[in-house]
Every structure is written in structure tokens, then in C-alpha cells.
Amino acid sequence: MKSVLFLLALVFVAGCVQTTTTVPPTTAPATTVPATVQATTAAATTVPANATTTTMPAVKEVTVNITSAGFSPASVEISKGDTVTWANKAASPSWPASAVHPTHDVYPESGGCIGSRFDACKGLSTGEKFSFVFNQVGTWKYHDHLNSGSTGTVIVK
Numbered sequence: 824m825k826s827v828l829f830l831l832a833l834v835f836v837a838g839c840v841q842t843t844t845t846v847p848p849t850t851a852p853a854t855t856v857p858a859t860v861q862a863t864t865a866a867a868t869t870v871p872a873n874a875t876t877t878t879m880p881a882v883k884e885v886t887v888n889i890t891s892a893g894f895s896p897a898s899v900e901i902s903k904g905d906t907v908t909w910a911n912k913a914a915s916p917s918w919p920a921s922a923v924h925p926t927h928d929v930y931p932e933s934g935g936c937i938g939s940r941f942d943a944c945k946g947l948s949t950g951e952k953f954s955f956v957f958n959q960v961g962t963w964k965y966h967d968h969l970n971s972g973s974t975g976t977v978i979v980k
């Protein structure tokens with residue numbers, strides 16, 4: 824009788840020990856899940872950090888619409904290295920180019936087709952665009968080479 828009680832007590836203790844041993848494996852996977860979540864959170868934090876780094880040095884692009892009434896807006900202000908894109912929304916062709924007509928040589932970068940690099944070098948048809956990167960600080964007047972009375976200004980700071 825005594826030995827049966829002892830055996831029962833042993834089984835009970837063994838059962839308790841077994842139960843205690845089962846708990847840590849349950850806790851271990853639970854610990855692994857937050858670790859995975861942390862890793863995912865860390866990766867998610869890295870992506871916006873990269874996106875911010877990419878956004879900061881990004882140059883600005885300003886669009887000037889060419890309408891039947893002229894360049895709109897007629898004057899734009901940008902920073903050095905920014906791009907101005909002329910989009911022809913008019914029914915007739917337009918040829919944006921540096922002042923002064925017809926030499927186009929005011930903008931101080933040689934090249935292009937007439938007197939400077941700031942020159943579309945052709946009439947843009949309706950829907951067509953011309954982009955130019957301004958690397959020279961200054962106030963640069965331009966005109967429509969096909970309608971020289973139509974003018975605009977790009978201020979580069």
C-alpha cells in the first residue's frame with residue numbers, strides 16, 4: 824500500500840515534471856515569432872529610409888504649357904540642376920529657344936543647333952514635349968522661334 828502511494832506520487836511528480844518540460848518548447852516558438860516580426864519591422868524601416876535618401880537629391884521638374892495664348896506660366900523659378908519641360912498644348916507647332924531671336928546665344932552653354940544648348944531645335948507638334956536641364960544660374964529669357972513675339976523667362980537660383 825505504501826509502495827503504491829509512492830508510485831502514485833512518483834507518477835504525479837513525473838507528470839508535473841513532464842508538464843513543466845512541455846511549457847518551454849511552447850514558449851520557444853512564441854519567442855521566435857516576435858523575432859521574425861522584429862526582422863520584418865527592421866526591413867520595413869529600411870525601405871522608407873532608402874526612399875527618403877532617394878527623394879532628397881531628386882531634382883525638380885517644372886512644366887510650362889505652350890498654349891495658343893503663349894507660355895503658361897510665362898515665368899518659372901527653379902533651382903540649379905532642375906528641369907523645365909515645355910509641353911505643346913496648342914494646335915500649331917512651337918519651338919522654345921533661348922533669347923535672343925534669331926541667334927539664340929544668350930544662354931551661356933554652347934552646343935545645340937543655333938547659338939546655345941537651350942534650344943528645342945525643331946518645332947514641337949501638338950502633344951510633343953521638350954525638356955532642358957538648367958545648370959547655369961541666372962535669368963534666362965526665351966521665345967518661340969516660330970512666333971518670336973511669344974516669350975517666357977526661366978529664373979535659375
Ligand SMILES: [Cu+2]
Nearest residue numbers: 920924925968
Ligand atoms: Cu528664334
